Amino acid sequence: MTKIILILFIITLLYFAIANRLMTYVKILALQGILLFGIAFIELIEINIVNLVLILLETVVVKAIAIPVFLRYIIRKNEITREAEPFLPNSVSLIIVTVIIVATFIISNAVNSFHIPKIYFVSALSALFCGLYFIISRRKIITHVICYVIIENGVFILSFAMGNEMPLLVNLGVLLDVFVSVFLLGIFINKVGDVASDIDVSQLSSLKD
Amino acid sequence: MILLYIAGALSISVLMFLNRNRNTGRILIAVFILLQWLFTVYTLLNRNVSQFSFFFSDALSIITLLVLSIISVPALLHSYDYIYGEHDNPRTRGLYYGAMMVLIMALTAAYLSSHIAVTWIFVEITTLSASALIFHRRKAGSIEATWKYIFVCSVSLTLVFIGIIFLSIALGNVNETNLQYTRLIEVAPKLDVFWLKLSFLFIFTGYTAKIGLVPMFTAGIDAKDKAPTPCAALFSSVLLNVGFVGIFRFYTIVAHTSVHSWANLIIITAAFLSIFVATVYMFRLKNIKRMLAYSSIEHMGILMIGLAAGGIGYYAAILHLVLHSFAKSSMFLQIGHMYKTYNSKEINDIGNYYHYNTAGGVLLIFSFIAITAVPPSGLFVSELYIFKSLLTGGYLYILIPLLILLTMIIWAMGSGIFKMLFVPVGEEKTANTEPVNNLEMMLQYLLLAVVFYLGLNPPAGFVALINEAVSVLTI
Numbered sequence: 112m113t114k115i116i117l118i119l120f121i122i123t124l125l126y127f128a129i130a131n132r133l134m135t136y137v138k139i140l141a142l143q144g145i146l147l148f149g150i151a152f153i154e155l156i157e158i159n160i161v162n163l164v165l166i167l168l169e170t171v172v173v174k175a176i177a178i179p180v181f182l183r184y185i186i187r188k189n190e191i192t193r194e195a196e197p198f199l200p201n202s203v204s205l206i207i208v209t210v211i212i213v214a215t216f217i218i219s220n221a222v223n224s225f226h227i228p229k230i231y232f233v234s235a236l237s238a239l240f241c242g243l244y245f246i247i248s249r250r251k252i253i254t255h256v257i258c259y260v261i262i263e264n265g266v267f268i269l270s271f272a273m274g275n276e277m278p279l280l281v282n283l284g285v286l287l288d289v290f291v292s293v294f295l296l297g298i299f300i301n302k303v304g305d306v307a308s309d310i311d312v313s314q315l316s317s318l319k320d
Numbered sequence: 321m322i323l324l325y326i327a328g329a330l331s332i333s334v335l336m337f338l339n340r341n342r343n344t345g346r347i348l349i350a351v352f353i354l355l356q357w358l359f360t361v362y363t364l365l366n367r368n369v370s371q372f373s374f375f376f377s378d379a380l381s382i383i384t385l386l387v388l389s390i391i392s393v394p395a396l397l398h399s400y401d402y403i404y405g406e407h408d409n410p411r412t413r414g415l416y417y418g419a420m421m422v423l424i425m426a427l428t429a430a431y432l433s434s435h436i437a438v439t440w441i442f443v444e445i446t447t448l449s450a451s452a453l454i455f456h457r458r459k460a461g462s463i464e465a466t467w468k469y470i471f472v473c474s475v476s477l478t479l480v481f482i483g484i485i486f487l488s489i490a491l492g493n494v495n496e497t498n499l500q501y502t503r504l505i506e507v508a509p510k511l512d513v514f515w516l517k518l519s520f521l522f523i524f525t526g527y528t529a530k531i532g533l534v535p536m537f538t539a540g541i542d543a544k545d546k547a548p549t550p551c552a553a554l555f556s557s558v559l560l561n562v563g564f565v566g567i568f569r570f571y572t573i574v575a576h577t578s579v580h581s582w583a584n585l586i587i588i589t590a591a592f593l594s595i596f597v598a599t600v601y602m603f604r605l606k607n608i609k610r611m612l613a614y615s616s617i618e619h620m621g622i623l624m625i626g627l628a629a630g631g632i633g634y635y636a637a638i639l640h641l642v643l644h645s646f647a648k649s650s651m652f653l654q655i656g657h658m659y660k661t662y663n664s665k666e667i668n669d670i671g672n673y674y675h676y677n678t679a680g681g682v683l684l685i686f687s688f689i690a691i692t693a694v695p696p697s698g699l700f701v702s703e704l705y706i707f708k709s710l711l712t713g714g715y716l717y718i719l720i721p722l723l724i725l726l727t728m729i730i731w732a733m734g735s736g737i738f739k740m741l742f743v744p745v746g747e748e749k750t751a752n753t754e755p756v757n758n759l760e761m762m763l764q765y766l767l768l769a770v771v772f773y774l775g776l777n778p779p780a781g782f783v784a785l786i787n788e789a790v791s792v793l794t795i
């Protein structure tokens with residue numbers, strides 16, 4: 112069952128590569144939150160019940176609801192154009208993401224570790240590298256935040272793989288989430304959004320040597 | 321005690337944030353300084369004691385904590401003049417001081433933490449509070465710097481987190497779930513080599529955003545440029561130290577395994593590239609704050625090379641860290657006065673500073689001597705030790721290009737600083753010549769005096785502390 116969910120997670124990355132609108136990105140994030148909830152529910156059954164409930168609540172409330180709603184609010188409020196405006200055409204993105212996923216499969220086969228199931232390693236690493244690639248290839252700053260959340264979801268999956276032995280790591284992942292929320296809150300409260308979230312990265316290049 | 325301290329510091333900063341009254345604000349700052357020093361003295365008296373099982377007052381944490389507590393006093397006092405002198409509104413003032421207190425608290429806790437995850441948490445808090453400080457001016461430049469800083473640091477800290485997960489996978493062989501540093505050092509030889517290497521790569525790369533080395537150094541440069549100078553003084557000294565502490569703690573684990581020499585190679589490569597990048601930019605820069613920020617990168621590169629070279633390099637690295645913190649913070653605080661005088665950071669707009677502010681000019685000359693490690697300076701001693709460790713370690717091929725690069729840096733910095741001091745600007749600009757605060761000048765001189773004193777005549781207790789801090793590497 113976890114394998115199916117993780118494969119779905121990898122498919123969301125492929126979908127992200129060809130999606131065109133910001134709202135689609137936000138919906139993908141919400142979907143990933145639900146998928147993470149599913150994995151946590153199945154995998155972390157051994158840990159302390161209070162901790163498990165906390166993690167499950169966090170995945171649903173923060174990842175699947177709060178962050179997407181918040182992002183949507185920022186997009187609406189700042190009237191950000193709904194196109195994502197990637198630097199590269201979507202077909203190229205799709206090819207690159209596919210290459211990344213295949214490469215992580217090959218790497219994970221070469222690694223040969225007994226301590227961590229391969230599928231976790233593959234999905235986490237592909238999320239990390241795809242997230243970094245999306246950050247490079249997208250123009251808007253708000254998409255950078257979205258891609259950062261994708262990277263973080265990947266890390267969260269990796270922490271699940273060790274979750275039963277070390278629940279502490281999963282809790283740290285939760286903290287990372289709180290960190291992102293604060294960071295979004297900062298954008299919202301301080302109205303950086305008015306200045307920074309609508310403009311694209313090319314306008315953030317006055318500081319250089 | 322540490323919990324009391326954290327709770328106290330947090331509540332003072334919340335009060336500061338809510339406070340709108342000037343005098344109450346002054347009292348709160350005084351109370352915070354008192355609390356910080358009380359805690360420092362308490363930690364000094366209770367050495368090698370575990371507090372709340374996640375914090376341990378070992379030698380390295382005591383050294384860095386002392387440096388932090390000393391530098392935080394002039395930083396807070398300078399901010400005082402900076403903020404109140406410019407008639408900022410009470411809200412931004414509260415936010416500024418609150419964020420600075422949280423930053424100092426998080427740094428203290430990160431130095432003392434004895435658990436790899438706790439260090440990570442507090443380093444993350446430093447990112448949040450530091451970005452509030454960078455954002456202080458609320459201009460286009462500071463927004464850009466804040467955005468870059470928060471983004472690069474968050475991605476880097478995510479990398480550190482991945483490194484911690486890999487470390488826990490490496491622990492799979494020994495059935496150990498405790499991530500305390502002391503415990504990790506004990507089981508180090510039994511760790512899975514492949515995962516340990518991967519973990520080292522991720523953690524090192526992640527913390528380079530804090531310490532300011534290649535590859536993640538860029539964010540720190542913009543932050544130091546755009547943050548108010550008292551904050552820049554903190555960023556370029558104690559905030560770099562937290563990155564060093566993060567790397568050093570993990571390095572002590574690696575030093576007890578078979579990947580030690582491999583890790584040294586990684587560190588030397590990154591450190592040497594950092595010095596190279598710093599040299600290249602030094603020649604192009606026209607902004608004094610950015611120049612000093614790159615100089616920090618150069619010094620961090622030097623001390624990491626010392627750490628990787630081993631032998632006396634271990635001792636020299638920590639000595640260099642301490643001395644650099646004092647010298648660089650004093651210099652940054654003086655640049656604050658300079659900025660007030662000319663209202664510009666561009667080297668081309670500044671000239672004849674010696675004429676306007678003689679005391680400040682003399683301080684700049686001395687701090688230039690200190691920071692470029694010209695003989696009477698303490699940094700000369702530590703750099704000499706590092707060169708010696710490179711020679712004895714058989715790194716001649718690093719040492720020679722390193723010396724050439726350092727000479728070029730002295731030239732680049734010297735031409736900038738002496739131009740600002742003595743060469744008049746073409747058309748006489750209207751310089752603001754109101755006299756500077758004597759207390760502030762005295763504090764800067766004191767910081768600088770510490771550099772010379774500790775380098776030339778280090779007290780026995782200080783030497784013993786450093787030796788104790790590096791002894792974990794060799795046992």
